[in-house]
Amino acid sequence: xxxxxxxxxxxxxxxxxxxxxxxxxxxxxxxxxxxxxxxxxxxxxxxxxxxxxxxxxxxxxxxxxxxxxxxxxxxxxxxxxxxxxxxxxxxxxxxxxxxxxxxxxxxxxxxxxxxxxxxxxxxxxxxxxxxxxxxxxxxxxxxxxxxxxxxxxxxxxxxxxxxxxxxxxxxxxxxxxxxxxxxxxxxxxxxxxxxxxxxxxxxxxxxxxxxxxxxxxxxxxxxxxxxxxxxxxxxxxxxxxxxxxxxxxxxxxxxxxxxxxxxxxxxxxxxxxxxxxxxxxxxxxxxxxxxxxxxxxxxxxxxxxxxxxxxxxxxx
Ligand SMILES: [Zn+2]
Numbered sequence: 001x002x003x004x005x006x007x008x009x010x011x012x013x014x015x016x017x018x019x020x021x022x023x024x025x026x027x028x029x030x031x032x033x034x035x036x037x038x039x040x041x042x043x044x045x046x047x048x049x050x051x052x053x054x055x056x057x058x059x060x061x062x063x064x065x066x067x068x069x070x071x072x073x074x075x076x077x078x079x080x081x082x083x084x085x086x087x088x089x090x091x092x093x094x095x096x097x098x099x100x101x102x103x104x105x106x107x108x109x110x111x112x113x114x115x116x117x118x119x120x121x122x123x124x125x126x127x128x129x130x131x132x133x134x135x136x137x138x139x140x141x142x143x144x145x146x147x148x149x150x151x152x153x154x155x156x157x158x159x160x161x162x163x164x165x166x167x168x169x170x171x172x173x174x175x176x177x178x179x180x181x182x183x184x185x186x187x188x189x190x191x192x193x194x195x196x197x198x199x200x201x202x203x204x205x206x207x208x209x210x211x212x213x214x215x216x217x218x219x220x221x222x223x224x225x226x227x228x229x230x231x232x233x234x235x236x237x238x239x240x241x242x243x244x245x246x247x248x249x250x251x252x253x254x255x256x257x258x259x260x261x262x263x264x265x266x267x268x269x270x271x272x273x274x275x276x277x278x279x280x281x282x283x284x285x286x287x288x289x290x291x292x293x294x295x296x297x298x299x300x301x302x303x304x305x306x307x308x309x310x311x312x313x314x315x316x
Contacts, residue, residue: 001095002033003104010077011108017241017272018108018121026105026279031237033285038091038106038258040083041129045090049125051116051157057208058082058123082108082123089126089228089267090133096226096265097134101267102113103231103266105281111152111230111269113179119154120177122170127230127267128158131165134226140164143224145215146171147254148232149242149271151180151196155230161190166222168215170208172235172243173198182306183312192313193222197306201243205250206299208235212254214303215245218314233271233280241272248283253295266290 004026012020046055061068062079088106101130110127111119131142144159146152146169156179159165171180186194196219197211217229233251234242258264266284271277286292310316 001099001102002030002035003038003091003095003102004030004035005037005084005088005106007077007084008081008107011081013073013075013287016073021109022272022277023105025274026281029278029282036091036095037205038084038087040080041086041090045133046083046086046124046128048136049115049128054116058118071120072118072122074123076107078123085110086124086126086129089130092267093134093226093228095131096123096263100262101264103243103281103285105268107268109269109299111146111148111155113154114157116117120150122154122186125154125158127228128155128225130228130265130267131159135164139225140264141222141224143168143219143222143227144230145219145227146230146269147235148230149234149239149244150176150270152230153177153179156180156184156194159190160186160194161188163189163193166193166195166219166224168195168197168219170197170199170211170215172201172203175201175243178187182309185309195310196302198314199244199301202245204245204287204299205247206297207301208244208246208250209253209297210301211303212257214306214316216257218316221314224261226263227258228263229258229264230269231265231266231284232269233277236271236276236280238276239271240275241270248279249295251280251283252287252292255284256290256292256294258288259290
């Protein structure tokens with residue numbers, strides 16, 4: 001159940017790491033899988049996550065082919081491409097609701113996009129928009145599991161005061177954007193519903209999978225009706241931007257362990273090695289379909305501090 005649209009190519013800049021060549025190895029997968037094409041999201045839905053000023057700003061920047069910040073370019077077609085990418089996340093969530101799994105292979109990515117501005121290659125927060133759509137349809141408990149190597153600061157910001165969406169992020173620290181400390185746990189009614197698990201540069205499969213297991217244990221306690229995975233593959237050992245050392249076996253194992261949830265929607269975030277990205281998506285699908293062997297590498301992470309803070313809210 002892949003969601004893909006070819007017009008992503010219209011948002012591209014060859015000198016920038018987030019360009020259309022990221023998808024150049026996806027051909028075989030797209031030929032083999034059932035591929036669904038998204039519709040652009042409505043402005044009304046975008047407004048449940050972003051300000052009107054941000055939407056108007058994006059439209060103007062796109063028209064001018066200008067940069068939103070030092071990292072984030074726009075082309076003439078970027079605004080419409082962003083609406084399609086967000087529509088892709090919504091469609092993946094709908095497919096997961098109906099069939100158990102959906103995977104939005106879309107770009108530009110979304111998890112750094114803040115309510116009022118674009119940031120870090122992201123224009124609209126695709127996964128947050130999909131959450132808002134599912135909540136509007138009557139779901140009450142969602143989990144966003146962000147496994148991109150960077151902290152999903154935009155998604156965290158959108159749901160920081162909300163108990164409906166439990167946001168859990170595993171990410172490298174220190175690294176861009178610098179947020180995602182374990183002490184950031186949410187506010188007001190949302191206190192406890194933000195979970196950050198920062199991990200050091202050089203993190204390998206064993207340490208990562210221990211942290212991932214902790215994340216799944218916490219996610220399960222929220223009894224989510226749907227788990228949305230912000231799936232970044234910039235955690236791969238050969239990714240040019242991230243400092244983690246994850247292998248393809250780790251991605252398959254993450255997919256396999258996600259089988260404990262009945263409905264899982266994946267939305268692509270980062271991943272800047274086109275070969276690791278394509279292989280990573282294949283491994284994830286292999287795992288979630290129950291086709292991979294159990295993988296438990298020796299070793300582990302030092303998560304005492306994370307567990308100590310999480311225990312205020314969860315069994316951890
Ligand atoms: Zn990333």
